[in-house]
Amino acid sequence: MRNLISLATGALFGIGLVISGMTDTLKVQGFLDLFGAWDPSLMFVMGGAIIPMFIAWRVAEKRSASIVGSPLPSPPNTKLDRPLIIGAILFGMGWALAGFCPGPALASVTFGGTSGIAFIVAMLIGMFGYSAYNKMRA
């Protein structure tokens, strides 16, 4: 059951990303081009996604466990720190330069050609590198 839910989640997420326009890098860059030819349509993606998710959090509050019986997430961390802010800024820079964020890059990797594959490989190296650097410092 747990695996089936994971598969369905990934599949629905992937198809939703393709339909929404999030896998179109020019559209993403157009959304971020606030001072140019701004394309606001992707705001509807976030708006549309937040509605079912908002309801799901309300439902989760009333439940003691998930459907498969595993614990529900603990209340969110409220600590605002430097890595959160610097990390988000670095992510935003990369998101703008290529027009890809992690989900859409993975959803389009089978039809996005060499650039899409190169982005994923670089992203995975970045993830691995950051974690290796952190472990080395600790």
Next chain:
Amino acid sequence: MDYTSWINALIGGVMIGGAGALFLLGNGRIMGASGIVGGLIDGSGRSNMTERLIFVAGLVGAPALLGLFKTLPSTNATSNLVLVVVAGLLVGIGTRMGSGCTSGHGVCGMSRLSIRSILSTLCYIGAGVITIVIARAIGVLA
């Protein structure tokens, strides 16, 4: 005015949020793409490797399967591989340092009014807007 892209954005968005809702209520998990993949890459997700791998299989496989039946929209990605690699490294490092991306912070965190997620989303969209302005000014982007 072309409303098709707005309607598609809304329908796709509801599907994305529906996926997140399913993952939360079904498995008790937060649907964050960078966190799920990052845990596979750096070993921090060892305790639920299978769940992560199957999620990624669905995320990559479902659009591929759809592509067998209909033409998928182009990603219109730049062919400038240096730019793509720099961007990929920034996204990889940034999402791990900042504990999330558009799905984890933007959709799942914002919808539970997490202060960290709201701040993260403001920062990455703000950085994205400024990056586009600078990249266009210096000719990195057309």
